[in-house]
Amino acid sequence: MLYRLQIALVFLAPVLLLAALYVLGDALGVRAPLLGRGYVIRLPLPEAGATVGLPPILGPADPARPLVVIDAGHGGHDPGASGAGLREKTLALALARALRDRLLDEGGVRVALTRDDDKYLVLEERAEIARQLGADLFLSIHADSAGDKEAVSGASVYTLSARASSEAAARFAARENSADVVNGVPLANQDEQVNAILVELAQRQAQEQSDEFARLILREGQGVLEFHPQPRRSAALVVLRAPDVPSALFEAGFISNPEEAGRLASPEGQASFAEAMARAIRVYFARQTVS
Numbered sequence: 153m154l155y156r157l158q159i160a161l162v163f164l165a166p167v168l169l170l171a172a173l174y175v176l177g178d179a180l181g182v183r184a185p186l187l188g189r190g191y192v193i194r195l196p197l198p199e200a201g202a203t204v205g206l207p208p209i210l211g212p213a214d215p216a217r218p219l220v221v222i223d224a225g226h227g228g229h230d231p232g233a234s235g236a237g238l239r240e241k242t243l244a245l246a247l248a249r250a251l252r253d254r255l256l257d258e259g260g261v262r263v264a265l266t267r268d269d270d271k272y273l274v275l276e277e278r279a280e281i282a283r284q285l286g287a288d289l290f291l292s293i294h295a296d297s298a299g300d301k302e303a304v305s306g307a308s309v310y311t312l313s314a315r316a317s318s319e320a321a322a323r324f325a326a327r328e329n330s331a332d333v334v335n336g337v338p339l340a341n342q343d344e345q346v347n348a349i350l351v352e353l354a355q356r357q358a359q360e361q362s363d364e365f366a367r368l369i370l371r372e373g374q375g376v377l378e379f380h381p382q383p384r385r386s387a388a389l390v391v392l393r394a395p396d397v398p399s400a401l402f403e404a405g406f407i408s409n410p411e412e413a414g415r416l417a418s419p420e421g422q423a424s425f426a427e428a429m430a431r432a433i434r435v436y437f438a439r440q441t442v443s
């Protein structure tokens with residue numbers, strides 16, 4: 153019992169001393185340390201309703217110029233696929249930057265990147281950035297992996313489909329969409345319920361434009377890029393679900409194929425991609441202006 157009291161006193165003594173100083177300090181002329189006073193910790197919080205982290209729009213200041221939002225897939229704690237010492241998130245960002253630079257060099261088009269560093273964005277956020285910026289076109293860039301099937305190679309272009317067009321597309325959708333599911337619980341799972349008819353009309357038009365854009369990517373990429381034998385696909389991809397922004401997802405190739413991985417990681421391979429994709433984007437915008 154005595155021991156317990158002694159041990160308790162050992163711990164209590166400094167507390168009691170401090171308490172005594174606070175109570176009697178002024179009278180005794182001894183100042184107690186002012187714990188926690190004099191510190192102001194400010195946490196900047198976004199204003200209610202404000203969108204967090206809208207990226208800058210680059211290129212001409214003229215808002216009449218078409219705006220393409222380029223989305224480098226994955227990022228942060230979500231590396232995406234990996235192979236040949238490459239990570240999808242890193243490659244996607246390099247390709248996105250190459251395309252951005254190419255478009256800005258050629259001029260006339262405004263460009264924004266959903267991410268320009270290694271940060272994580274949930275899928276809905278990516279499409280939402282495009283919508284908030286009033287984008288005319290949205291392109292998400294990814295790279296694929298076929299595991300140990302090293303021979304599989306080639307780029308493909310995805311657009312949104314209500315139903316996955318093939319089993320492969322469905323598997324792809326499940327994998328790409330899984331980024332927003334933590335412990336089986338979706339982080340964001342809202343349905344568009346605002347005026348279903350208007351949304352559907354907008355979506356139908358965006359879908360036609362998305363198909364046109366995808367077709368142009370294949371056309372302009374011919375002879376410049378290596379395409380998968382079945383390069384045109386559709387899947388239920390969350391990132392393409394903006395109802396009013398024509399959107400496509402470009403799978404640049406398989407980083408599980410060492411040769412393709414090397415090409416995609418090289419300045420030459422990235423320049424080829426940027427050249428073909430920039431051309432497809434320009435032709436797309438030119439046609440939208442005419443029609």
Ligand SMILES: [Zn+2]
Pocket residue numbers: 225226232233240294295328
């Ligand atoms: Zn991906």
